[in-house]
Amino acid sequence: MxxxxxxxxxxxxxxxxxxxxxxxxxxxxxxxxxxxxATLLLVIHWTVEGYRVQLLFPYGLTILFLVVSGxxxxxxxxxxxxxxxxxxxxxxxxxxxxxxxxxxxxxxxVFKLPEPTGGFKVGTQTFHFVDTHRKEIYGEDRExxxxxxxxxxxxxxxxxxxxAPFIPEPRIxxxxxxxxxxxxxxxxxxxxxxxxTYSGAEVxxxxxxxxxxxxxxxxxxxxxxxxxxxxxxxxxxxxxxxxDHTYNTFATEFPDxxxxxxxxxxxxxxxxxxxxxxxxxxxxxxVLTGDVAFALDQFELIQSGQIPSQIKGKIDLGxxxxxxxxxxxxxxxxxxxxxxxxxxxxxxxxxxxxxxxEGLRKPFLFLNSESYFEKLKMVMDxxxxxxxxxxxxxSTREWEDQVTEDKKLELERMRETVGVGGRVLYIENTExxxxxxxxxxxxxxxxxxxxxxxxPQRADSVINAYMLDFFDRYLKKQGGSLMKGPDSRxxxxxxxxxxx
Numbered sequence: 001m002x003x004x005x006x007x008x009x010x011x012x013x014x015x016x017x018x019x020x021x022x023x024x025x026x027x028x029x030x031x032x033x034x035x036x037x038a039t040l041l042l043v044i045h046w047t048v049e050g051y052r053v054q055l056l057f058p059y060g061l062t063i064l065f066l067v068v069s070g071x072x073x074x075x076x077x078x079x080x081x082x083x084x085x086x087x088x089x090x091x092x093x094x095x096x097x098x099x100x101x102x103x104x105x106x107x108x109x110v111f112k113l114p115e116p117t118g119g120f121k122v123g124t125q126t127f128h129f130v131d132t133h134r135k136e137i138y139g140e141d142r143e144x145x146x147x148x149x150x151x152x153x154x155x156x157x158x159x160x161x162x163x164a165p166f167i168p169e170p171r172i173x174x175x176x177x178x179x180x181x182x183x184x185x186x187x188x189x190x191x192x193x194x195x196x197t198y199s200g201a202e203v204x205x206x207x208x209x210x211x212x213x214x215x216x217x218x219x220x221x222x223x224x225x226x227x228x229x230x231x232x233x234x235x236x237x238x239x240x241x242x243x244d245h246t247y248n249t250f251a252t253e254f255p256d257x258x259x260x261x262x263x264x265x266x267x268x269x270x271x272x273x274x275x276x277x278x279x280x281x282x283x284x285x286x287v288l289t290g291d292v293a294f295a296l297d298q299f300e301l302i303q304s305g306q307i308p309s310q311i312k313g314k315i316d317l318g319x320x321x322x323x324x325x326x327x328x329x330x331x332x333x334x335x336x337x338x339x340x341x342x343x344x345x346x347x348x349x350x351x352x353x354x355x356x357x358e359g360l361r362k363p364f365l366f367l368n369s370e371s372y373f374e375k376l377k378m379v380m381d382x383x384x385x386x387x388x389x390x391x392x393x394x395s396t397r398e399w400e401d402q403v404t405e406d407k408k409l410e411l412e413r414m415r416e417t418v419g420v421g422g423r424v425l426y427i428e429n430t431e432x433x434x435x436x437x438x439x440x441x442x443x444x445x446x447x448x449x450x451x452x453x454x455x456p457q458r459a460d461s462v463i464n465a466y467m468l469d470f471f472d473r474y475l476k477k478q479g480g481s482l483m484k485g486p487d488s489r490x491x492x493x494x495x496x497x498x499x500x
Contacts (some may be wrong), residue, residue, distance in 0.1 A: 216328025
């Protein structure tokens with residue numbers, strides 16, 4: 001919660017208390033002075049912090065108190081008698097407004113992202129890539145080529161000026177709200193959340209080059225929702241490129257002002273049988289995997305200077321990793337078949353294209369939520385759902401049997417990567433969205449079970465620690481201590497040593 005918006009809210013409570021508690025003859029001057037202070041705080045808040053919809057009631061109350069108290073203070077004629085029930089109604093309305101405001105301020109705070117833990121400052125640059133060799137199959141214009149927005153975070157020299165905003169393209173926030181089934185203005189305040197990144201900063205000269213990590217958000221997500229992970233890795237000496245997979249994000253804004261929204265969700269109908277759904281997902285997955293390969297092609301051009309960038313000549317293309325969340329985790333796994341990619345991490349994502357090729361013989365970290373691991377454990381334990389469970393789930397035995405067969409193959413893929421240095425872990429009290437910055441947006445998400453019982457800051461620090469340790473081990477040949485087994489610093493992390 002920001003300072004001046006908090007002071008403005010408290011001043012409204014003070015005004016209300018003065019009006020209710022002071023006797024009529026003694027409240028004229030105190031209320032007028034207090035309303036003047038509240039108005040001053042309102043002006044400072046608007047100027048310094050910026051307005052937001054969640055404080056609409058205090059804005060109106062502040063102006064109302066100023067007008068009414070000013071009129072009362074300066075008028076010459078005696079006061080008119082107002083019926084008691086009107087005062088009671090007004091007081092009740094004001095109390096309700098203040099209570100609603102308190103709830104909204106709590107539910108939708110202007111939060112602070114965790115600070116990066118590494119020694120480097122962090123810079124950022126965004127690229128617009130057009131793949132002239134691939135037609136777009138998910139947009140309205142099927143004659144166009146596949147376009148991507150890719151944001152890069154990198155080790156930087158000490159920056160100057162202000163940090164870049166968490167959401168540099170605020171127009172997309174209304175689409176994000178719509179994706180959650182909320183009014184378009186709900187997340188407008190996120191434009192005031194700051195990153196810990198300097199736009200366009202010079203790359204740090206501390207090292208000759210830095211390993212490259214390509215990252216993939218989940219379905220209906222956005223590159224912005226992996227800012228804390230990207231910043232932390234960059235602060236430890238990595239160049240991190242997060243890909244907005246066009247038409248698979250809730251919204252992507254291009255340099256010419258166009259905004260694309262998610263169309264891939266429309267592909268999955270409840271009327272589809274299981275195999276049809278898998279075929280659709282595999283087809284989508286092939287496009288997402290192609291995005292990663294194409295992005296890597298572009299970073300080769302950036303490295304050589306054919307595409308202008310601050311990071312020209314600073315990319316260690318001999319040490320490339322990949323990670324992703326949800327379907328982005330599956331994308332990371334599938335993209336890792338590219339011989340240019342050495343290692344990867346899947347954050348709570350089930351795999352796709354399982355039957356298209358042999359297992360991946362590369363180190364891979366599967367870092368899962370507790371709820372997803374429980375689904376895998378059911379398969380490992382050969383436990384089947386009861387009829388009552390299937391009824392509650394709205395599923396059928398035939399459907400779940402097919403899910404089980406695919407999960408068995410997925411577990412086999414995990415075993416294969418563990419055999420060459422990979423790991424399978426899960427984090428207690430986490431849910432699917434704890435692996436993104438969604439967990440910071442509202443404490444209500446935790447109450448609703450959208451995120452787990454774990455505190456968001458703790459989940460973020462645990463995930464970042466294990467991601468860093470794994471990438472350090474295989475891309476920098478250092479660290480790796482957390483991969484050896486349970487660590488007392490992270491008791492919520494559980495190692496899955498048997499995938500049978």
